[in-house]
Amino acid sequence: MKNKLLTALFILCCFTTIAQTSASKDVFIVSPYLQIGNTATVQSLQLLWHAADSTADWQAEYKIIENAKWLRAEKPTATTINIAGTNPYEVYRSTLKGLIAGSTFTYRVLKNNKEVFTAQAKAPKSADQAFRFVASGDMGAGTVEAKQIANGIFAAHPDFVTISGDIVYEYGLASEYKTKFWPIYNADKVDTVGVPLMRSVPFIAAVGNHDADTRDLDKYPDALAYYLFWDQPLNGPVGKEGGAIVPLLKGSESNKKAFLEGAAERYPRMTNYSFNYGNAHYTVLDADTYVDWTNKELTDWVAKDLADANGATWRFVIYHHPGFSSAIDHFEQQQMRLLAPVFEKGKVDVVLTGHVHNYQRTYPMFFEPDRKGTLLVGGKDSKTIRGRVVNGKWTLDKPFDGKTNTSPKGVIYIVTGAGGQELYNPEQENDVDSWQKFTDKFISTIHSFTVIDVNGKKIIVRQLTAAGKELDKFEISK
Numbered sequence: 001m002k003n004k005l006l007t008a009l010f011i012l013c014c015f016t017t018i019a020q021t022s023a024s025k026d027v028f029i030v031s032p033y034l035q036i037g038n039t040a041t042v043q044s045l046q047l048l049w050h051a052a053d054s055t056a057d058w059q060a061e062y063k064i065i066e067n068a069k070w071l072r073a074e075k076p077t078a079t080t081i082n083i084a085g086t087n088p089y090e091v092y093r094s095t096l097k098g099l100i101a102g103s104t105f106t107y108r109v110l111k112n113n114k115e116v117f118t119a120q121a122k123a124p125k126s127a128d129q130a131f132r133f134v135a136s137g138d139m140g141a142g143t144v145e146a147k148q149i150a151n152g153i154f155a156a157h158p159d160f161v162t163i164s165g166d167i168v169y170e171y172g173l174a175s176e177y178k179t180k181f182w183p184i185y186n187a188d189k190v191d192t193v194g195v196p197l198m199r200s201v202p203f204i205a206a207v208g209n210h211d212a213d214t215r216d217l218d219k220y221p222d223a224l225a226y227y228l229f230w231d232q233p234l235n236g237p238v239g240k241e242g243g244a245i246v247p248l249l250k251g252s253e254s255n256k257k258a259f260l261e262g263a264a265e266r267y268p269r270m271t272n273y274s275f276n277y278g279n280a281h282y283t284v285l286d287a288d289t290y291v292d293w294t295n296k297e298l299t300d301w302v303a304k305d306l307a308d309a310n311g312a313t314w315r316f317v318i319y320h321h322p323g324f325s326s327a328i329d330h331f332e333q334q335q336m337r338l339l340a341p342v343f344e345k346g347k348v349d350v351v352l353t354g355h356v357h358n359y360q361r362t363y364p365m366f367f368e369p370d371r372k373g374t375l376l377v378g379g380k381d382s383k384t385i386r387g388r389v390v391n392g393k394w395t396l397d398k399p400f401d402g403k404t405n406t407s408p409k410g411v412i413y414i415v416t417g418a419g420g421q422e423l424y425n426p427e428q429e430n431d432v433d434s435w436q437k438f439t440d441k442f443i444s445t446i447h448s449f450t451v452i453d454v455n456g457k458k459i460i461v462r463q464l465t466a467a468g469k470e471l472d473k474f475e476i477s478k
Helices: 002-027 144-155 174-180 253-266 296-307 335-345
Strands: 030-035 045-051 058-063 077-081 089-096 104-111 114-122 131-136 160-164 203-206 273-277 280-284 314-318 350-353 359-362 365-369 374-378 384-389 392-396 412-416 439-443 449-455 458-464 470-477
Touching: 030 114, 030 203, 045 104, 058 089, 077 253, 131 144, 131 412, 144 449, 160 350, 203 280, 280 296, 296 335, 335 365, 335 384, 359 470, 412 449, 439 470
Parallel strands: 131 160, 160 203, 280 314, 314 350, 350 412
Antiparallel strands: 030 045, 045 089, 058 104, 077 089, 104 114, 131 449, 273 280, 359 412, 359 439, 365 392, 374 384, 449 458, 458 470
């Protein structure tokens, strides 16, 4: 009898999940998901959803505590996505305000006064609350491994997830999000395909080359989808097309107009920004090869951003191209080494990167660049910037072991690019002689992601496989 009851409950749960999934797909192009918003605060989150129906009366409501009355969010704003080759649809945005730090709250979306979606989510943590976040790069590949990592991240119960670039492959297209991103990280249920994660915790991303390099809107009208779908702070430097930050946008006037209307104020500013979460400060940068990090205006902005974070106990920096990597692949792309003195002066604790599809960790280190390095140019036109080789002198804190000695001297650089795409340089994992002297750990034969627990003046960093196996662990204390 007991087995029959369990079987009946299982069938009922499966039926309910399928019914909700079907309804969600009928109403939304992309189900609701959370972002930290253009102005990140501890009491608010931004809720987004995509739908084809622009004439409906949409509304978001939420309860900041259980059994409370529903609060109505401000009327959602809508941005029309009307790019060539795609039926027009709307990206709706609504701000959930007055949240209680660290609490679980419930929200729902109404269409014509009928509830069509509901979920529970975590409010941002305050400076006196412990929190956990996940860091992973090169995730949006749509591979079996990417789906397994998604399940691993879900099982880790993070308060938020950071992506260190290459959000979606191959060209950062809206159509690629449809097949390789939303079904995996914003699914309606937990299974081998995906997880319902983005509706419960915000994702925060740095752009990678696969997100921002494709700028020919005639060839790919739905390129640069990052600017259409993400809501992140707009407090970074303002770049002009063709300048040190932003390359030229290509395409017909009509295709440019469609993109710019969909991107609104997010283009081109939303690639260098910062925010606070808990007792930590995060600086997110565009490390792509088209950015000129010899530009004083850029480096001055990073320096000021870190200097203004005096109240933060911890400082993390997130970007895509690692400056310090032992991998053969992309070894020459060292342009971000130029910022090492800025990070050191700004008291950065950990730098999280991707681009190289494996896991690496440096010793705590100081680096003194030898001038500005050598710019590498290639391609058929001999004008394509491939990166910059930056030589210099490093000083390593080898006594730090993250166990008995937990006070590092210098910055720790982590490559966490094994989030789903094919792995790089597995042959180097056990070939220690192929590592650069600054490398302490090099794991390239299995996909993995980084879990960081922040608790007051202590952080614990772990590298986990999709199944939860611990590949690396270290602690930093202050």
